[in-house]
Amino acid sequence: MMTTTHSARAVAETVTDPELPMLTLADLGVLREVREEDGKVVVSITPTYSGCPAMDAMRDDLVHALGEAGFAEVEVRTVLRPAWSSDWITEEGHRKLAEAxxxxxxPVPRRSGPIPLTLSAxxxxxxxxxxxxxxxxxxxxxxxxxxxxxxxxxxxxxxxxxxxxx
Incomplete structure (x- = not known):
């Protein structure tokens, strides 16, 4: 792996969401972990919902940004548990959304016990x-x-x- 003045985490934190480009993946709470493992950078991301069509673009953008920063080998893993929550959006992310x-x-309502089934939003x-x-x-x-x-x-x-x- 090439030595660089930037940490892999710092580089990954600059990658923007393809559907909400005013937010970074870190702002959105999708970027879970960045670490070195067996000589490569391993990035873990969690989709905002199952089947999110932006996951391939996120993966490609992370690999590209880290490659440009000198990290030759990058693996992006999808982590589904725990499931993403809109509570993971940072304060900065909230500010950027409102500005856009x-x-x-x-906040996500917290419930204990069974969740009632309703037919209206x-x-x-x-x-x-x-x-x-x-x-x-x-x-x-x-x-x-x-x-x-x-x-x-x-x-x-x-x-x-x-x-x-x-």
């Missing part, structure tokens, strides 16, 4: 990233990606995306 006009997720108070109003309505449960919903503000009438609580 995307409402960041609120839960009502949540999502603030508009444009004007700050909590008077918003969900237009579509899915937006450009499965992890986002499309909402509209009743105060300023602007549509916006919201990263769902998972």
């Amino acid at each position: 006009g995307i409402a960041p997720p609120g 839960p009502v949540s108070r999502v603030r508009c990233p444009q004007c700050g109003s909590a008077d918003t309505v969900e237009v579509s449960r899915f937006s450009a990606t499965a992890c986002k919903a499309l909402r509209r503000c009743r105060a300023c009438h602007e549509p916006f995306e919201h990263v769902k609580e998972i």
Whole structure:
């Protein structure tokens, strides 16, 4: 492995999410671990949800960035347990989402015992990233990606995306 002034972790932390390019994989909480193992860099990532189509792009971007930084051998592993939670998005990630006009997720509700089955989406108070109003309505449960919903503000009438609580 080539010696470099950058640590592999520092390089991996600069790689952005292909679907939310204002966030790094570290901001999103997808980047789990970076370590050296048997002379290669091993990176562990967790998808935001099972079947996330961005995983191949994340893997390729990590391998490319680390290769450019001088790390000749890189392996990217997918870790499914524990499952990713929107609670893993950093404070910086929340700030960057809001600055980009995307409402960041609120905290994931914690439950004990069985989770009740409901046929309608839960009502949540999502603030508009444009004007700050909590008077918003969900237009579509899915937006450009499965992890986002499309909402509209009743105060300023602007549509916006919201990263769902998972």
